[in-house]
Amino acid sequence: MTKVLVVDDEPAISTLLTYNLEQQGIEPLTATDGASALKIIQAEHDQLDCILLDLMLPGMSGLDVLKQMQIQALDTPVIIITAKSQEVDRILGLELGADDYISKPFSPREVVARINAVIRRNQKATQNNSQALFVLDELKINREQHIVTVAEHPLSLTPKEYELLLYFVTNKQQVLSRQQLMEHVWEVQADVDSRMVDIQVSHLRDKLKKYAPERNWIKTVRGFGYQFGME
Structure with a gap:
């Protein structure tokens, strides 16, 4: 229950x-x-x-x-x-x-x-282990153990930051709107305050850049949303 x-x-x-x-x-x-x-x-x-x-x-x-x-x-x-x-x-x-x-x-x-x-x-984040290990340059995500590292340094992510990162990496190089992020990560409609998305993206971005400050992991595409994995 x-x-x-x-x-x-x-x-x-x-x-x-x-x-x-x-x-x-x-x-x-x-x-x-x-x-x-x-x-x-x-x-x-x-x-x-x-x-x-x-x-x-x-x-x-x-x-x-x-x-x-x-x-x-x-x-x-x-x-x-x-x-x-x-x-x-x-x-x-x-x-x-x-x-x-x-x-x-x-x-x-x-x-x-x-x-x-x-x-x-x-539950979906816990069960979705079809790609056990994701690697992009210094970034590694072990989806079975929920461990994220950058340049071999472990990151302490909240559950929501982890879900957001997984959605970004599974849609690498695609431009994702705030509406898409709210619907697929938060599973709510776009009338919810979009600043919730911006706050979480900003927090995740800061943590990713901590050990690789030269990398722009999450790019803001003005007027559209965000794009992951493009310099």
């Missing part, structure tokens, strides 16, 4: 989410603060399929939870829940490895759809 952790300190929202998850055959776990959430994530890491994480939490914030997950290499997919006024926090959350975001107020049906999309993407 799919298992999802709901982290929110508002009882009404937590109850609404858990009810709708149960109606879809999803087993919900709940936490009302960041510290409790982190303990559950650490204990249930191998069993959790997704985390719904409110950013405004008492004590340890949602952003702090994401930081700790990154430090401890806890790679469970995360959907952050934010108020519309929390744009800066939402961007920081994406930079810290969140897979998606939902703004309050939200539709419970939309939340369930986003969860299912994130879980599908994560």
